[in-house]
Amino acid sequence: MPHKCVDGFASYIEDMIPSNNCMTRSFYETKKVLKALQLPHEKIHACPIGCMLFWNDDHQLDQCKKCGRDRYKSKSNSNGKRVPQNPLYYFPIGPRLQRLYATKHIAGQMRWHYENPRANGIMSHPSDGEAWKHFDKQHPDFASEPRNVRLGLCTNGFSAFNQFGRPYSCWTVMLTPYNLPPWLCMKKQFIFLSLIIPGPKNPKKNLDVYLQPLIQELKDLWENGLFTYDVSRKQNFDMRAALLWTINDFPAYGMLSGWTTAGQHACPYCRVDESKSFWLTHSKKWSWFDCHRQFLLPNHVFRKDNKHFRKDRPVEADIASTRLTGDEVWEHVQYLPSIVDATDEELLKLKKKREGWWKRSIFWDLPYWKTLLIRHNLDVMHIEKNFFEQLIHTIMDEKNKTSFKPNAQKDLKIVCKSQRKGDMFVLKKEQKRVLCNWIFNLKFPDGYASDLSRCVDLKDLRLHGMKSHDCHVFMERLLPVALKHLLPKNEWCAITEISQFFRDVCASTLQIDNMTRLENNIAEILCKLEKIFPPSFFNSMEHLPVHLPYEVKVGGPVQYRWMYPFERFLNHLKRKIGNKARVEGSICNAYLLEEISNFCSLYFEKHIDTKAKQLDVCVEHQTDSNLPELFQDHMGKTSGKCQIRKFEEFISKQHPHLSVDDMRNKFEKEFSQWLRNQVHYKEKVP
Incomplete structure (x- = not known):
């Protein structure tokens, strides 16, 4: 407005x-x-091309120490003040965490992870994962105070203008606390903007330069803490904070971690000296075909299959190596140059080698970084989207996007004995028309998914413009149904299994035993797909799912470690750009004002509608005494998921070692009767 x-x-x-x-x-x-009521923020000047910050000891300089470029523009503003060429906006996280403890209805929730233990073997929060528990064992002094904050960091960029505007890439860094319960954690109000990196270009390798103020504050919060008042307990304490991991897409993974995410060694988990990826001569790209038999059990039948896999490796005797520990990674990177100190020539030379690590990330400056089990997360959202697009484009034989091109068929003859035929997995024209018409006429419940009919081209018989969530819904819910009568049984079964794998991995409540089962299953599923699709189908995105069960077992449910909430937050920020000529300043002003309004709305009268009511933190609902207790607990919330979660907890207590498949069978047979038993109607007294 x-x-x-x-x-x-x-x-x-x-x-x-x-x-x-x-x-x-x-x-x-x-x-x-x-x-x-405004929380503090800083405007830090940076080199026009991101070489350094005019900050701390360098705050009085007028030229960059590396490239010699001027700090200020040649012309002053109307007030006679010099205008910086490249301002960085920094929002300290400490005062924002202090405000959480100063808010009556939120301060008590910051101890939820400690005061509400879950059943053994069940994961529904990051505190249930191995990474959280391992960190507590490594740092008992930090774990002894449950009010100390665990944080997750995400960085991502977005185009400030629409597709018809000028190119402008605006990058932000966001933090979110994991102390909160699942119904508050990752909500928009608890995702804190930390840095607005000046555009219009992607910061790329200079991202570490802009992260310096944040890393220094995180070090200070770890070593010294911050004197904070807890309104729920009416006492002061020294609040400390630790960064558990980062969340980002695969290109940003390389920018933050210092790992080369392109080329032969794109996988950050597979050891460089044991990589089995190879170059396809005709397709001219790296392939991860036949890289998954090593993850199978030693006596698995696929290990001796010399027909459907690579000719030069008829028997797979190797066993996948263990993943590198934090100390082992530190041994690789400790002597590498950091972005702040190295020259561009040194970094470019290391990056072109594409042999794994090419820089020492600024996150290694954190004293506890090498003790973490997961430092950088693989983003399930983008992996699932890329996997689905590769799959559907190949099945529908979409021009320039299918992996079954003539060059791919030439590579197939070189690599394998068994030749794949297109009619095994490529739909005919009439089949594509049936599929497109089915998707075009598909209807969903309100809020479940977007209108997929906008993504269907009935003339050219193809799918286009599908967003990440569209791919998510299609991959996990629609793909097996859509292809059931269009593909041969073996091919359909393999595709259904990968669909079910992503569905299991993305569940909000998980059993730890099932993650071990998924680790074995995903290797076999990928091998089945390798028997169907050509080697050009398997790039790094089709290989990374083999490591997802491990990350889920260690880090907890993916809902706390994927990009969906941060993408929505960025879309929210994008709508706040009022001044197109001052993108970063416009976002800064709007964000500071929203922080104030959100805080004030927590103290409005109960009858006034505010955003706080969406969080259910300040509203005391007036419940009907005649309403069954099952529904009184969730007034104002969608009750279906809450009831299902209660049923799962009920079954898990009776059968703690029940598998996911058995749980589904129990749900189909017993849920309706269980729900009927839970509902007790009270007769109204006249």
């Missing part, structure tokens, strides 16, 4: 109410009143 519109509306309301009111008459006056 434009400021003039706010001024007019405020003035109109002020004239309507009694004259002894305290209401402001303009947007400017309102901002002055609320300024006392």
Whole structure:
């Protein structure tokens, strides 16, 4: 809403109410009143091309120490002040965590992970994972205070303008606390903007330069803590904070970790000296075909299959190596140059080698970084999307996107004895028409998925423009149904198994035993797909799922470690760009104002609708005494998932070692009767 519109509306309301009111008459006056509640932020000048920050000991310099470029623009503004060429906006995380403990209805929730233990063998929160428990064992002094904060970091960029505007890449760094319960964790109100990196270009290798203020604050929060008042216990304490991991897509994974995510050694888990990926001569790309038999059990029949896999390796006797520990990774990177100290020539030379690590990430400056089991997460959202697109484009034989091109068929003859035929997995024209018509006429419940009919081209018989969530829904729910009568049975079964794998991995409540089962299953599923599709189908994105069960077992449910909530948050920030000429400053002002409004809304009267009611933190619902207890616990929330979760907890207590398949059978047979037994209607007393 434009400021003039706010001024007019405020003035109109002020004239309507009694004259002894305290209401402001303009947007400017309102901002002055609320300024006392504004949390701190800093504007740090950076080199025009991101070589360094004019910060700390270098804050008085007027030129970059590396490239010699000027810090300020040649012209001053209307007030005579010099204008920086490249300002970085930094929002310290400490005061924002302090405000959580200063908010009555949130402070108590920050101890949820400690005061609400879950059943053994069940994971529904990051605190149930091995990484959290391992960190507590390594740092008992930190774990002894349950109010100390565990954080996750995400960095991602977005285009500030639409597809018809000029190219402008704006990058942000966000933090989120994991102390909160599942129904609050990862909500928009608890994702904190930490850095707005100036555009218009991707920071790429210079991302570590912009992260310096944040890393210094995280070190200080770890070593010294921050004196904080806990309103729920009415006492002061020294709040410390630790960064558990980062969350980002695969290109940003390389920018943050220092690992080369392209080429022969793109997989960050497979050891460099034992990589089995190879170059396809005709397709001119690296393939991860036949890289998964090593993950199978030693006596598995696929290990001796010399027909469907690589000719030069008829028998797979190797066993997948153990993953590198933090100390082993540190031995590889400790002597590598950091972005802050190295020259561009040194870094470029290391990166072109594509032999794994090419820099020492700034995160290694954190004292506890090498004790973490997971430092950088593989993003399930993008892996699932890329896997689905590769699969559906090949099945529908989409021009320029299918992996079954003539060059791929030439590579297939070189690599394998058995030749794949296109009619095994490629749909005919009439089959594609049936599939497209089915998707076009598909209807979903409100809020379940977007309108997929917009992604269907009935003329050219293809799918296009599918967003990440569209691919998520299609991959896990629709793919087996859509292809059941269109593909041969063996091919359909293999595709159904990979669909079920992603569905199991993305479950909100997990059993640890099932993750071990999935680790064995995914290797076999990928081998089945290798018997169907050509080697050009298997790039790094089709290989990475083999490591996802391990990350889930260690880190907990993927809902806390994927990009969906951060992508939604970035879309929210994008809508706040009011001044197209000042993208970063516009986002900064809007974000600071939203922080104030969210905090104030927590203290409004109960009958006033606010955003806080979406969090269910300040609203005391008036429940009907005649309403069954099962539904009173979840007033104002979608009750279906809550009831299903209660049933799963009920079954898990009775049968702690029940598999996922048996749990589904129990659900189909017993849920309706269980729900009927839970509901007790009370007769109204006249």
